[in-house]
Amino acid sequence: MEFARQKLQAKIDFYTTETDVCAELREGSGTLASYDARHVPQSGVYYGEPAGAAVAGTAKKPSSTLIYVEFEDNNLRERVENDRVRYIEKYGGKLSAYSVIEIAWNFKREGAALKSVPGQTSMITETAKYLSSLNVPILLRVGAEMNVWTTPADPNEFKEAFRSIAKIMRVHAPNVALVWYG
Numbered sequence: 001m002e003f004a005r006q007k008l009q010a011k012i013d014f015y016t017t018e019t020d021v022c023a024e025l026r027e028g029s030g031t032l033a034s035y036d037a038r039h040v041p042q043s044g045v046y047y048g049e050p051a052g053a054a055v056a057g058t059a060k061k062p063s064s065t066l067i068y069v070e071f072e073d074n075n076l077r078e079r080v081e082n083d084r085v086r087y088i089e090k091y092g093g094k095l096s097a098y099s100v101i102e103i104a105w106n107f108k109r110e111g112a113a114l115k116s117v118p119g120q121t122s123m124i125t126e127t128a129k130y131l132s133s134l135n136v137p138i139l140l141r142v143g144a145e146m147n148v149w150t151t152p153a154d155p156n157e158f159k160e161a162f163r164s165i166a167k168i169m170r171v172h173a174p175n176v177a178l179v180w181y182g
Contacts, residue, residue, distance in 0.1 A: 063099040070108045071143075074123055077130050102139040102179070103131075105165075110149035117161035124165055128172035140169065141179040 067083050069076045080103070107113040117124075131138050142162050146153040162180065169176045 064102060066102045066104060068104045068106065071105055071117070072108045072113060076103065076105065076127050080130075080134070100137045100139055101134070102141060104141045104144060107143050110151040111146070111153040111157070112151050114143070114153060114157035114161045118164040121164070121168065124168045125172055128169050128176065131169075131176050132173040134175070136175065138173070138176045139179045140165075140176050142166075144179075 065083065065087070067079055069079050080101075107117075131140070142165055143153070143158065146158055162178070166178050169178060
């Protein structure tokens with residue numbers, strides 16, 4: 001995370017950040033609208049942390065974690081297992097105690113990496129099977145924030161890369177919901 005922060009610090013300093021939290025009620029029902037998306041909390045929000053880090057200086061056990069992984073390094077399993085050990089050491093429980101795990105599967109070479117992603121079916125399939133074995137809801141964020149990449153993404157290559165990952169995850173990892181945001 002420190003590497004990413006340093007890389008983006010000038011861009012971070014440029015923006016003023018505001019956060020709004022909204023909830024939409026299903027019309028006439030009095031219940032929150034989830035649009036049937038997987039792993040969306042029915043009420044409230046996930047309280048999370050980057051894996052192994054203290055949340056706001058408290059010892060409160062989080063309901064979610066965020067793990068950053070580089071697609072090209074093919075080290076997702078290693079990163080998740082490392083964070084599993086850190087979680088057990090910190091909280092004495094199992095990684096499956098999280099309500100959800102978010103994995104940021106980023107592209108080290110940003111837009112230059114996209115063209116090769118559809119050809120990585122065996123690696124993506126192996127990753128999907130591993131994620132399925134975790135038995136915990138996973139939010140898989142693929143190539144986020146492509147709108148601020150130094151090496152721009154070709155929109156069609158990004159869509160093809162995202163779709164190729166999504167297709168494999170749907171078959172092999174029913175506990176994985178794909179997340180997109182720019």
